[in-house]
Amino acid sequence: VSAGEPIRVVASHDDISLTLDAPIDLPDEMAKANSGHIVLWPRVNALAYHFPMIADEGRNGCFDRALVAAVERFKASHGGRGPRVLDIGSGSGLLAMMAARAGACEVHSLEMVPALAAVARHIVHANGFSDTVHIHTVMSTNLQPTSVGGVFDILVCEIVDDQLLGEGVLTTIEDARKRLLASDAAIIPDGASVHMQAIEFRVGNLSGFACDEFNLFSTDACLSPKGHHGCKLQYVPPHCQRKLSPQLDLFDFDFARGDLAGYAAGRVREDVLLPISETGTLSGLLIFFTLRC
Structure with a gap:
């Protein structure tokens, strides 16, 4: 886009959603697209991460x-x-x-x-x-x-x-x-270590209001069909998360010298006992890793 040149936007909504689009359908816009001056990207951005x-x-x-x-x-x-x-x-x-x-x-x-x-x-x-x-x-x-x-x-x-x-x-x-x-x-x-930790996600006072009853739903994610969810704890307020156990090491990977084919074949640990250090509601088990550079 260039300063001073407006773009045409189509705004719409139905009963449950809002949509904005900048369609490329006018003859001069299509000509620019065909010549490569306008690049059309896929509707779903698979590379946003x-x-x-x-x-x-x-x-x-x-x-x-x-x-x-x-x-x-x-x-x-x-x-x-x-x-x-x-x-x-x-x-x-x-x-x-x-x-x-x-x-x-x-x-x-x-x-x-x-x-x-x-x-x-x-x-x-x-x-x-x-x-x-x-x-x-x-x-x-x-x-x-x-x-x-x-x-x-x-x-x-x-x-x-x-x-x-x-x-x-x-x-x-x-x-x-x-x-x-x-x-x-x-x-x-040259390697990585995978860790786990028990965690409780809860809400208490929000904007001056007591919202403790909302914690009835705090473990719903554990019952979902998908067993794992990506989560960035730095975006969860400290008062809404609590570690219920110490960090426990699960698996170690030596990329430089280890048996990578053996790792890839899979390993199972059925003897893991996670010591609980704080009483609370188990919302989930954190899985995270450390890379060794």
Whole structure:
């Protein structure tokens, strides 16, 4: 859009919903769309999760520091030569550019979503790293090392979801270790630990009113067909949540040296006893993880 040029918006509602749309149906608008001056995106944005992820500066800083340390260790043991870095899951290209800024001599970044790969190339170019960072639209399991100059000295991959394993991090790193990495390659993150904790979600006084009876519904989520729900506790007011147990470690994953195929085959712990330290209503069990970079 350009300043001074209005856009046509259609607003509508029915008995239960409101809708806003900026339709592309006028002849001049269709001509712009057909020529590529207007880009039509899918109605359902399947990539929206990237925005809060890349805006998480705490996460970004951890990966940046880990990359700087890994590059410095490699250069110190290889006569100052910068490492070749493989980045699986380009996204915005952020981690690939961090690796280049840290001193990698070459970074190959893999992104299987064509739209994301295209945007990452533009971002890399805009930041002046096109000579070092190369974005490939390919899954890592389909990449042949001969097509990118051989194996890599460092792997960085942030392909984890809310429950750690949902994006295939185990099989992806296992394949990379076998085919794409040098025998002594550094892996970032090099491991993870999964934890659990009992929690109570409750409301009390809200805006000066006692709303305690609403807690009758506090455990309804436990009866839903979906067994797990993503939750960001930083958005839940402290007075509305209470930990009923200490943190308990469940599973550990060693991405760099562990038996990833064994992990992927599954593990069951039937002997877990979670000590309850506070009396209350068990609203759910938190599952969260720590990445080791």
